[in-house]
Amino acid sequence: MKSLFSALFLLLSISAFTQEKDSIPRKQIYISRINDAPKIDGRLDDAAWKNAASATNFVERLPNNGRSIPDSLATHVKVAYDDLGIYFGAEMLDPNPSEIRKELTERDGIGNDDFFFILLNGYNDRQQSMQFIVTAAGVQYDAKMTNGNEDSSWNAVWYSNVDINDRGWTAEIFIPYSELRFPEKAIQEWGLQMEREFKRSGTRYSWSPVDNTKGSFSIYDGEIHGIEHIQTPTRLSVQPYVSTYLNSYDGETSTNVNGGMDLKYGINDAFTLDMILIPDFGQTKFDESVLNLSAFEVQYDEQRPFFTEGTELFTKGDLFYSRRVGGAPFGDVALQEEEEILDFPSSVDLINALKVSGRTDGGLGIGFFNAITEKTYVTVKNTETGATRRELIEPFTNYNILVLDQRYGDNSSVSLVNTNTTREGHFRDANATGLYVDHTNKTNTFNYFGGIEGSWVMEEGTKTGMEAQAGVSKISGKNRMDLNANLRTKDYDINDLGYSSATNFVRYQGLYQRRLLQPKGFLNNMYLNWVSVHERRLEPDLHSKWILNFNSSFTTREFFNFGGGFETTPIGTNDIYEPRVDGKYFSIPAYYDVWLWFNTDFRKKLVVEVLADWYKYDERGRGDLIFDFSPRYRFSDKFNVRLSTNVRLSDKEEGFVDFLEADDILFGQRDRNTIVNSLGANYIFNNKMGLNLAFRHYYSEVFYSEFYTLQNDGGLSDYGSKNDEYNTTYNSWNLDLRFSWWFAPGSQMTLLYRNATDSYIERSHINIGDNFKNLFDQPQVNSLSLRISYYLDYNRVKSWFKSNDRPTVPQDAVGYRESKMRL
Structure with a gap:
């Protein structure tokens, strides 16, 4: 310690x-101010592009790191700026334009698509950039990237369009300064990275070369020079919303109407205030609930946009x-x-x-x-x-x-x-x-x-x-390699605003990884990992567990992905949490875990993902089998369907059941069978409108065959009384059907139908028909809701009161500046 x-x-x-x-050497581009802004229509035929600076000489990042881009895929990006923002015009050659991948997805989704990618870092610190992507289908994706980690919940209001022609495809993008962060200086120096994804061959090309042998992706940014005497715009926007709900539950119907507003204000060039007034989270994605028999609460993902953005x-x-x-x-x-x-x-x-x-x-x-x-x-x-x-x-x-x-x-x-x-x-x-x-x-x-x-x-x-x-x-x-140590004292507790589960431990971990940095033989990449974890209870000292793990991942040149691994606790585990009482522990025999997985080429219409995982314990008849099967099929560039079935069969599992009199702790031997079926489907009408279906049915049953009391040495002794009241069957059913329409920049209408129910009964070994009858006999939530939010930017509203010959804000979602725009 x-x-x-x-x-x-x-x-x-x-x-x-x-x-x-x-x-790291910095690739640089010097850009110029323009007076007449281009129309953002995807065609690079405006006068503004004629003399604009051009970024060329892209280099392959994946999979053949460092190879020059072939002439047949030559990529040229024009960059310019004015008083309102920065403009990119990218021309990407393609020898077979009819084969350009352009699957339609919802906003912030990238499917089987070619795309153009921009990273802008106004502080040029190589650590946090704003990411803007437009696919060949015209779909926008934006995120914040911090030290290589992507936060796609961030949404900006920017403008783009694409055009597929007989030479390849072009992308035209305008990013207002209001969506960027940069210091208040007369002369700006920003970090810049641009990439192009060529989906047919699974290759990615970067403007500023990236060395994949060391460091994170973000440290290889190039630089933009030439931006001078720009003013940070007034960054004030509000997003009022109105929503209405028609709910039916247990025979009763109710309606309600809500209204509220999100506010975003740029305090200065660096700091932003985000505020939510009268929140409404009724349309957030459902939680994937489970039957929890562990000593800790389930940690669910955050679904509310304000808390993820x-x-x-x-x-x-x-x-x-x-x-x-x-x-x-x-x-x-x-x-x-x-x-x-x-x-x-x-x-x-x-x-x-x-x-x-x-x-x-x-x-x-x-x-x-x-x-x-x-x-x-x-x-x-x-x-x-x-x-x-x-x-x-x-x-x-x-x-x-x-x-x-x-x-x-x-x-x-x-x-x-x-x-x-x-x-x-x-x-x-x-x-x-x-x-x-x-x-x-x-x-x-x-x-x-x-x-x-x-x-x-x-x-x-x-x-x-x-x-x-x-x-x-x-x-x-x-x-x-990685070596680290971690300890928590018994009374460590951050659960009022954080999440802490296990406490009272010290853990030592070592990792060795062997990776393939360039394609070799039939492989594009390879990762081999060896891990050792040793954990002890702090107070009083007690061996908890020693885990040895090997796991691997391979991708072939045909983009078939596969891998597997092995894990064991060779001397067993003393679980200090399962008894739910300080000072107690439960001894679990050693286990041996073997798994294999694969998924087929994601570029194909049919993609199949399979996982098989088998645990065997040093205890007669005890083991777990996990099987996951997830096919997806792309019927067209507009319509795709995804299925998933996950099965876990646990035989003779042992765990906590209840507290008895005289401070005894009841444990039980149980068989637990869990099946989760999911269905997802998208029909995307265009790059602003889509229909999404999400369905999940979770089923878990627990059958107890033996009962024991926990001993002070971590062992179990026969309790002698069997009680069926602890047998359990739990079902959770959720269905969401959602229509979304981004009808204006930053503005969205969402119509959602939701059906949900669950059931919990103290019985197991129920046949399928009776199980579903019991589930649908429970009260169900049927909800139909409509939510409309409208994005209002201060600069846009201000333009409504200006003369037509001096607009300063977008006039529609296609052309931010249809005519001359000067401050």
Whole structure:
């Protein structure tokens, strides 16, 4: 433990005081200001392109890293700017234009498509860029890319169009300055990367060459020069919405109408305020619910756009789990013997939320998040008298996050994160703070990382805990390695605004990876990974588990992907969490796990993904079999269907069941069978309008055959009494049918039909017919909703009051500037 803290202190010292100069050569382009902007129609025939600077000499990045682009695919990109934004006109030759891949998808989707890709970094720090992609079908995709990690939830308002001709295809793009971040300087120097995907051969070409032997993709940005004396536009936009719902549940029908607004304001050139007023999340994707028999809660993905968009700063250190905001109430109710709860809410209402984030010219990122949730009550009924009362289980609650993230060098940062949850009255409050370092050396061959966190929970006293981690990784060459250590104390708890499951452990992990950097033989790439993980309980010391793992991945020149692996816990596991009691543990015999997987060429109309995974334990008759089969078929460039079936059969699994008298813990031996069937389909009318179907049926049954009590040595002794009440069958059924139409830039209409139900019964071994009869006998949610949001930009609204000969904002979604536009 002392060595872990020493290593962490050394890493923090190195990162805080080491400043390095750029080490990667920069490709450059010098661009000029234009007076007459091109019409964004996909055709590069405007006068503005005649003398514009041209970016050429693209180089293959994948799979043959470093090879020059062939003449038959020559790519030329014209770049220019004016007072409102930056323009790109890309011409991409193709010897067979009729074969250009142009599958239609919903916005922010890339299917079997050729595409053109732009990365812009206004601060030129090689760490965070704005990403803009347009496919050959004209579909837009945008994201924020931070150190090679992509956040596609970010949405910008920009303009593009494409044209397929007898030479290949062209893309024309206009990106307003309002969607970019850059310092307030007379002379700008931005980072720039551009790529072209040629889907038929599965190759990708970059303007600025990328060396895949070391470092992350983002450090190979080139540079734009020549942008001078531009003004940061007023960045103010609002997105009012109106929604209406027709709901039917358990024979009762209700309707409601909602209205609210999202606001985005550029405080200055670097910082942006995002605010949501009167939120409505009724059309978010359904959660993929499961029957949870583990010691920990299920961590579901965030589906609400406000909490996924532009949150890269707030996810530093993993202290923020946004589902806590507006999630399940934390409080509990003390019931008398004759009382019962009539209704217990699954979530609390969000009143409003805001976030402020940005980065200074010196590389300091600052993020602030605040949200307030409403009081929440339950209704308690006296079963003898029939009287009811309301009990407060969640008061007004304020959630805060503050992040400071200082970048330096090509790919390094030091971060401080604080989260705070304050509840009104005598309810539980909490605070957590983390300090993190991520340091990459000058040659981009080694990465050093570490962090330390503290948690404070105030509830009838103060509970404090801590976590620390440190490690080093070799990130270059064919042979790569990673060594790291991580510990958490028993009382570490960030669950008021974060997610922490396992505690009271120290873990040591080592990784060795062998990779193929260039195609060789019949392979395009290969990854071979060997992993060792050793974990112990901290207090009191106890061996927990030792895992040995080998896994592999291969891609052939024909883009057939396959792999597999082997994992074992050779000396078994002492599970300190399954008993649900501090100080207890449950001994699990060693297991051996073998798996194989493959998927066929994603460029084909029919794609099949298959996984087979088999666990065998050192215990007679105990094992798990997992099988996953997922075919998808593309009927046309507009219509595709995806199926998925996942089956898990667990024989003679052992685990926690219940608490007994005299502090005994009941365990059981159980067979568990789980089947998940999913169906997805898209019909895309054009690049702004689509119909999407999402269906999922989850089924899990548990049958107990033996019962035991847990012993102090982690073993089990016969309980002798069999009780069928613990047998379980759980079903979850969800169907969403959604029509979306992006009828104007940033503006969307969504019509959603939703059908959902679930069932939980204390029986198993039910035949299929009876199972579905029981499921559909349960109350069902049938909901039809319509939501319309409209994007209003300050500059656009201002133009409505100007004369026609001096417009400053887009006149339609195709041409941002149909006529001369000057400030």
